[in-house]
Amino acid sequence: MSGNVGGTSRDRAAPYFFLSYAHTPKNHPKDRDPNHWVDRFYRDLCDHVLQLTSLPAGVPAGFMDTQMQPGEGWQERLSEALAYCRVFVPLYSPRYFLSEQCGREWFAFSQRAVNHQSRGNGGNGSSVSEIVPALWVPVPLRQLPQPAERLQFNHASFGDDYADEGFYGLIKLKYLREQYERAVYLLAKRIVRVAEETSLPEGDPHRDYLSVPSAFGPPGPAREMDVSVLACSSTALPQDRRSACYGTHPREWNPYQPDASRPLVEHAAELVRNLDYRVNVGEFEADAGRMLAPGPPRAPGLLLLDRWALATEHGRELVERLSSEDRPWISVMVPWNRSDPDSASRENTLRHIADEVLAPREVETAGHRSPGGGLLSLEAFNQELPRAVKAAERHYKAHARTFPPEGPSTPLPRVLPSGIGYGADVPELPDQRTDEVPSKSEKGEGSSYDRES
Known part of the structure; x- marks a missing residue:
């Protein structure tokens, strides 16, 4: 385990793994808790992890939200467990990827891994992911x-029956009991190995x-996002700008060095x-013709702006x-x-330039922009x-262009005097209004009613 050692809150209560799962609701209040089998699986997994490690007394093998006590702040406990756990174990099911809570848990943990890599700690040659599904x-x-x-992830490595049925099938079908025990044990071994190697x-x-x-977008085709950067390069710098945070291409800009060790556009x-997008990474100088083309947008975008490029x-x-467009x-x-x-001497000047060119974005409807002082870390x-x-x-x-669904069109329902329907043969109900409008026969030719209708 890296980070703080000896006596920290992480050392005292850091779970080896965080089990993220989607709760199954009851069909009837008197039904047995449908999450009973998940709890059984969790306890079996914890037992194996305890046997495979030398965890001291008081350090939990895992975390599962049903283990929280009544009255305990669930948001605080979830945040702590996600901040301290070594391995994240998402329990896949059709319900899982529709759960906003599960999506939040996934993103909170994965952001730790992204930050770790950007700070130069992910270059040890290990390809092991801290997420074990x-x-x-x-x-x-x-x-x-x-x-x-x-x-x-190759689920078949835990057995063909596991890959076909999942833990729910293995735990419910008696003839697959041995396969269940084997798959839980292999998962525990995988969790321990990942925790020790990362x-x-x-x-x-x-x-x-x-x-x-949430890390999960809506069901359907994958969403796209353009991530583009407008920055200087080491071969084209303003006269009073040093090249420490630049490379030969704008995409290599790393404004937060030495705290960060990889280009910011890669981190972003x-x-x-x-956040469940397919990302198109590019340089704004080359992408501008496409991203600023007239007409509806092709995809949402994110522009990372180097103030020095505005010089x-x-x-x-x-x-x-x-x-302006x-x-x-x-x-x-x-x-x-x-x-x-170089920032201290030019900050006010460059901030003024940035505020000036981005002035139209002072209103929210014109698009998002960072606060005036910039993002300082x-x-x-x-x-x-x-x-x-x-x-x-x-x-x-x-603003995006919308397209009607494929297939034959159907007539839209018309509002009839007696309600909503598709035909004109529905008998009209008597008018119940007290302020009746004269019928056309009661109105004289050329009356105001005729002209308005």
Whole structure:
């Protein structure tokens, strides 16, 4: 385990794994708890993990939300468990990927892994993911959201019967009892191996759980998001700008170095993928013709803006065009690192330029933009990104071209005097109004009623 050692809250109560599952509701209040079998599976899994490790007394093998005591703050306990656990175990079922709570749990944990990698701690050559999925009920591949599809976990390695039936089938069918015991044991071994081979730093145990976005988008075709960057490069810098955070291409811009070790656009793209999008990564100078093309948008977008790029005439012209042409489905994020040695002397000037070119976005309907001072740390960037993505998606839906469904059209129902129907042969009900309008026969020719009708 990495991070703090000795006497920290993580050492005292960090669960080896977090079991994330979708609750099954009762059909009738008198029915047995339908989650009984999940609880049985969880206890069996904890027993194996305890036997396979040297966990000291008081350190839980796992965390499951039904283990919380009445009156205990469930949001606080969930946040702590997600911040401290070593391995995340999502229990797949058709209900799981429709659960907003499960989607929040997935994103909160996966963000720890993305941050870990961006801080230079993911380059140890290990390809082991800290997310170890388990099948409660098998889910077809086409129904998996992007974050789950990208895991590419081989469930058949726990046995063909497990891959076909999931833990629910194995635990309910007596003739598969041995396969159940074997699959639970192999899952426990996998959890322990991943925990020992990976080393995630702890997350924020005080994070507002309800503010965490879901990693699962709506059912249907995969959503797309353009993530583009407008930044300087080491070969084309303003006169008073050093090249420490730049590469030969704008996509290599890393404003938060030395705290971060990989380009910001790669970090952002990974976070957006964990919100269930297919991501198109590019450079805004090359993408502008497509992203700013007239007409309805092709996809929502995210622009990462380097203020130093606004010191060039071309960079400023591109952002002015974005702001003036009403493209609210492209959110603008403005990172700024005050520990950068060049920032202090030019911060006020560059902030003024940025505020000027982005002035049309001072109203929310014009599109999302970062606060005036910029995003001063990687943590601030992480917190802002889901809001920027949500705003871009909302504006995209409001402006995107819509298409009628395929197939023959059906007549729309007409509002008839007696109600809603498709025909004209429905008898008209007597008018019950007391303020009756004269019939046409009662109105004289050329009356105001004729003209208005």
